[in-house]
Amino acid sequence: MSRRSFELSLPRRISSVLVRLIDAGQEAYIVGGVLRDALLGRTPAPDWDITTSAQSHLIRELFKDTKNFCLKHGTVTLVFSDTRVEITPYRVPARSLEEDLATRDFTVNAMAWDPAREALVDPWEGAVDLDRHMIRATGDPDSRFREDPIRLLRAIRLATDLGFEIHPRTFAAMEADAFLIDGAAAERVREELTRLLLGSRPSNGFKVMHRCGILLEVLPELCEGKGVDQDHSHHRYSVFDHTMETVDRVLPDLHLRLAALLHDIAKPRVKHFERGKWRFLGHAQQSADLARRIMARLRFPRTLTDKVSHLIDNHMIDYRAEWGDGAVRRLIRRAGTESIGDLILLRKADLLAHGMDNCMTEPLEDLEKRVASILRKRQVVSLRDLALNGHDVMEILHLEPGPRVGRILDGLLEAVTDDPRLNNPGDLLAILTKGIL
Numbered sequence: 001m002s003r004r005s006f007e008l009s010l011p012r013r014i015s016s017v018l019v020r021l022i023d024a025g026q027e028a029y030i031v032g033g034v035l036r037d038a039l040l041g042r043t044p045a046p047d048w049d050i051t052t053s054a055q056s057h058l059i060r061e062l063f064k065d066t067k068n069f070c071l072k073h074g075t076v077t078l079v080f081s082d083t084r085v086e087i088t089p090y091r092v093p094a095r096s097l098e099e100d101l102a103t104r105d106f107t108v109n110a111m112a113w114d115p116a117r118e119a120l121v122d123p124w125e126g127a128v129d130l131d132r133h134m135i136r137a138t139g140d141p142d143s144r145f146r147e148d149p150i151r152l153l154r155a156i157r158l159a160t161d162l163g164f165e166i167h168p169r170t171f172a173a174m175e176a177d178a179f180l181i182d183g184a185a186a187e188r189v190r191e192e193l194t195r196l197l198l199g200s201r202p203s204n205g206f207k208v209m210h211r212c213g214i215l216l217e218v219l220p221e222l223c224e225g226k227g228v229d230q231d232h233s234h235h236r237y238s239v240f241d242h243t244m245e246t247v248d249r250v251l252p253d254l255h256l257r258l259a260a261l262l263h264d265i266a267k268p269r270v271k272h273f274e275r276g277k278w279r280f281l282g283h284a285q286q287s288a289d290l291a292r293r294i295m296a297r298l299r300f301p302r303t304l305t306d307k308v309s310h311l312i313d314n315h316m317i318d319y320r321a322e323w324g325d326g327a328v329r330r331l332i333r334r335a336g337t338e339s340i341g342d343l344i345l346l347r348k349a350d351l352l353a354h355g356m357d358n359c360m361t362e363p364l365e366d367l368e369k370r371v372a373s374i375l376r377k378r379q380v381v382s383l384r385d386l387a388l389n390g391h392d393v394m395e396i397l398h399l400e401p402g403p404r405v406g407r408i409l410d411g412l413l414e415a416v417t418d419d420p421r422l423n424n425p426g427d428l429l430a431i432l433t434k435g436i437l
Helices: 012-023 033-040 056-062 097-102 126-132 141-147 150-162 168-183 186-197 202-212 214-218 239-249 254-262 283-297 302-313 325-335 340-352 362-376 390-397 403-418 425-433
Strands: 028-031 048-052 068-070 076-079 084-089 112-114 119-121 272-274 277-279
Touching (some): 028 033, 033 048, 056 076, 150 202, 150 214, 186 202, 186 254, 202 214, 239 254, 283 302, 302 340, 325 340, 325 362
Antiparallel strands (some): 028 048, 068 076, 076 084, 272 277
């Protein structure tokens, strides 16, 4: 067991948690991402992890005066106003810290801080691997991945997040064990993909996933775009590489990153050659439909799935400066006021990811200004903005509830989209009584 000269500054609250465990005759050590980040000189996350010889029932008894809950692996989570502390008993069948660390996924996670000795406990030389910028499985990599296949994705996510390489022996085991990821719960796969997508450069992780065969198991549809050429007058990259560029260029919000990842997912399925060039007619709608199926498979929430598929379905904005204000209002109406900003951001990233000098985004910047102006002036872009509602229409025309009322409201919305000055009860009443609709 090696120890490295290192000092970990513990907040008073964390020290008090450790002291309470140790005073109860238990072993307690700091482990996890906070320790790893401290060794790397990075600002640690606010949440702390402690491993201990105490069992869950004793932990809960010791901290019964603190809000806590216990969900998995016997881990007791203490909830404070400014932080959370996860306290996990030594993993079965571990009976000591050394045995517990031997069961952990990667050497950079198989370290502990001993508060009593103020020393780093590092039996697997995780600190050395940090210096080497290396992700290496603890012990036998095949055994680690078979114990928990989600570690296949976690290796890639950690390497991507830290900017590390994966040790050759570990990577070889990942290639051999890629099929094991099928046995991982979809929710856990989703969480690893989510954390990867929210990193600074997700494309690096997805490319590693492709190289070791894991992407084919998790997102086979994405692999279909590998090597699929596009119209070279507008695209420098294949469908897959263009997607990777788009993901990196969009803001790190989950719905935007997912929309970027899946915005062209159906392109290989609709590809055809016409008039000397490759065309992908209807790919936006087809990609939106396929994205729905993929996100359902990965157990993403329905509301998020709706948001992402809506962006994909509408991402092909072909704005021109000669558009009239009515056309811009129709775009806002189709996108929705809550999504129009995201839609423009997605389209900007999409165009920049073409990799061509002529893929200019100035028109979209002009569109942003026009959209902002329309929204600021509170011009009509949806049925709820109309000066008359469905009840008004039924009362004026003596109609019963039904599809015709909806069609009439749509007609009124079309009229005021072209001429916002008409959006007042008098002009709308005139339109109704004249039987124009």
